[in-house]
Amino acid sequence: MTGTIPAKMTAIAITQPGGPLVLKPERRDVPEPAPGQILIRVRAAGVNRPDVLQRQGAYPPPPGASDLPGLEVSGEVAALGVGAGRWRVGDPVVALAAGGGYAEYVAVHGTNALPLPAGFTFTEAAALPETFFTVWHNVFERGALKAGERFLVHGGTSGIGTTAIQLAKAFGAYVITTAGSAEKCEACVRLGADRAINHREEDFVAVVKEVTGDNGADVILDMVGGDYIDRNYAAAAMEGRIVQIGFLGGSKATVNFGKLMVKRLVHTGSTLRPRSAEFKGEVAAALEQKVWPLLASRQLAPVMDMIFPLKEAWRAHERMEEGQHIGKIVLDVG
Missing domain, CATH: 3.40.50.720 (NAD(P)-binding Rossmann-like Domain)
Structure with missing residues (x-):
């Protein structure tokens, strides 16, 4: 990693199974990207129903995945693992994660990331991958x-x-x-x-x-x-x-x-989260070819409900559980 990446980051942890208030900020080590992975400086993270189930203790992360919630992010590439392919440090991306998205940094497989669609803000883009x-x-x-x-x-x-x-x-x-x-x-x-x-x-x-x-x-x-x-x-x-x-x-x-x-x-x-990085990479390739041009032209766009600061992830979960939202709930990581 480069010297500009800190050793520690703020992340939202599930302190115990329970209601929204069990989501609390913690200081965690910044992950190292493994071979084939990229490290993303997270700017925004999407909130999804599986995050709620994980918080309740009903949807444990798959083996090897982060224990932190968060399955989709947007941000910039901060560091590259060996063989990370097409990406360069500084590239704006959106990505599917197996977990760990509620944090300032997350490591994902390079094939599970896509370019930030032209004209999209980070908060809009974070609403794309999971859905x-x-x-x-x-x-x-x-x-x-x-x-x-x-x-x-x-x-x-x-x-x-x-x-x-x-x-x-x-x-x-x-x-x-x-x-x-x-x-x-x-x-x-x-x-x-x-x-x-x-x-x-x-x-x-x-x-x-x-x-x-x-x-x-x-x-x-x-x-x-x-x-x-x-x-x-x-x-x-x-x-x-x-x-x-x-x-x-x-x-x-x-x-x-x-x-x-x-x-x-x-x-x-099907379930998406436990599938292999290779499988998700195949879906990503199909999306980039067939759907990403529709996003760039604004024929498609995510419906945005509410945006909350990362440290108020519990409020985002409350919003989701109330069931009144229309579209996506997103965390602004900064």
Whole structure:
């Protein structure tokens, strides 16, 4: 490392499993970049639902990852590990991390970083990696969404939801989403959703059938689980693909699997954090080729909810758990 990098940094640690107030600033050693890694001077860090689960003790970091929360950052390359490839010290980047993003420095694999999109602030850019990697892989690679198909995403005003609406629309899909209030439904429509369903007042299965001429949704992205699983099967089209990325409503359910056979459905799912750096690098390469130009031209942009200082990460977690946010919550690291 260069002499300009300090030995210590401020980081936000999970002092014990619990509520938001267990997140506290600590002094930690600045990590050394391993071979293939880059060290990033973090300027902003995104806040995501897995961070909340980790804080609660329900989502431990994968082996070898930092115990600090934080799965996405923006900043400048501060140092290079051996074989870090394309990057140079000073390059502005965004990156996916396996953990450790709530800190002034984080080491990530060089292939898991992307150039800061032209015209983006660091706080905007920190809202990109986790949701864009997740949506691209699950909707377009696993779900194989194609132009002209009907796409249903639950939780349309979440970070994942706002990203999925924009990406699906940009690539030519008919987009349906669910949300929990009239205000949230309006936000989804402004983002490009063709139909937003207030799930507190309407049955999404009935609405999906109505707006698709009783055909159903070709691809469904679901982070709810629970009783949504059986209802997704009912809302899906023949040969439909349902991609599971979370279980906010529970991971166990009573399901009529006859629908799976009769409709020839595919029900798949994935988690991103434990996947290899090589796999994430492949997703990054696809994003840089197919999505990054849309960001540079502002055809796509993250929906920003609120920005908090790093030392007030607990407030960011409170905001997420309240469930009123529309879009991404970000920490300004400075």
